[in-house]
Amino acid sequence: MPATIKGSITVDGHEIAVTNPEKLLWPECGITKRIYLQKLAALSPYLLPYCRDRLLTVIRYPHGVGGMSFYQKNAPEPLPPFVRTASQDNITYILLQELPELLWLGNLAALEFHPSLHYAGSSLPCEWMIDLDPSMDVEPRIMEAAAIVGGVLKSLGLQSVPKTSGATGVQIIVPVSPGVTFEGLRRIGHFVGRFVAEKHPGLFTLERLKKNRGDKIYFDYLQHYGGKTLAAPYTPRARPLATVSTPLLWEEVERNVSPLDFHLLNIEERLRSVGELIGKLPPQPVEDVIARLP
Structure with missing residues (x-):
């Protein structure tokens, strides 16, 4: 201190x-x-x-x-x-x-x-951040959903890092090279979101209105516009248990860890153990995938 x-x-x-x-x-x-x-x-x-x-x-x-x-x-x-x-x-x-x-x-x-x-002063995104937003206050399938999306990204040749939102959801971060546009990210986001929603219709939805989602997890591909925000990696959250938005290993996602597992009282120990996960990943060839989209 x-x-x-x-x-x-x-x-x-x-x-x-x-x-x-x-x-x-x-x-x-x-x-x-x-x-x-x-x-x-x-x-x-x-x-x-x-x-x-x-x-x-x-x-x-x-x-x-x-x-x-x-x-x-x-x-x-x-x-x-x-x-x-x-x-x-x-x-x-x-x-x-x-x-x-x-x-x-x-x-x-x-x-x-x-x-x-x-x-500030730029119209280009810093990264591609997929937001998986549960419709229920407690969503036991959120890590299953993250694993499915991570698998689809991997099949496209894209590595990624999942992170807890610190609330109920998960975001999946794909580093991008300078020059990728918000429009391009919305296009590839819609492609991946539509794919997982069609393959797993009981789990994912592209429905924006929460009242119409039922119990499905919203794949938010429309977040990518100038001025939009998402909870930063490593930000605390104003939740009763002082949770922190925490990057994860994919093995932890497979083990179905809970977003409640990571909070202000244990985050220092975790960071000493696993370090910073997002910065280890180089920019991914997102632009190549976008160029191949129909």
Whole structure:
């Protein structure tokens, strides 16, 4: 944890006020703001690469999980001098670049970090992220669904990394080379989604309206537009058990691990054990697959 003085922490030469350090943010887990800031510092080498230079939306819970919350896109005022911003569509977004900004946001009870799928000032995606969204609060088939999609991607010559959303779903990440477009990702997403929905009609759906999905898992291929966001890898989530959006090994998916298995109280041990999984995977030839689509 960075050096501390009374009522503040000092990080990279920047003094950051810490208010109410003993406030419970995740009451069921006993996680106070002080503990949360310590966990954010530990997560920062893993979380920051997926937020840096992107348009950031956070979800703030001033009174902790279970209290009122709000999405924050516009940067709050006044801003510390070390916080950079970028504007798009008349919104001034925070750029979450380094640890001081992360801990400043943590002190504001930002419990979730949702970056854009593209860099600020760019119209091109950073990666292909398939979102598998359950219709039920508890979905025992989510890892089965992830394994099926991962198998289809592999048959197309594409390696991928699954991650828990930290809530109920799973996202599957495919690194892409510069030049792949959002339109191209929607095309290949629709192709893969339609394929798995036709092969497994009791498991997958492409129906956007949740009320019309029944108990099926939504294959969201329409997420890929400028300005859209998804929960960053390694972001905490404002769920009662303080779950963290955690990249997985495919062997873990096959073992049917639960998204509840990965949380703020054990994430450091996991990262020491398996390291950062997404960054190990090079860009995949997505553009070659897109070029072959009918």
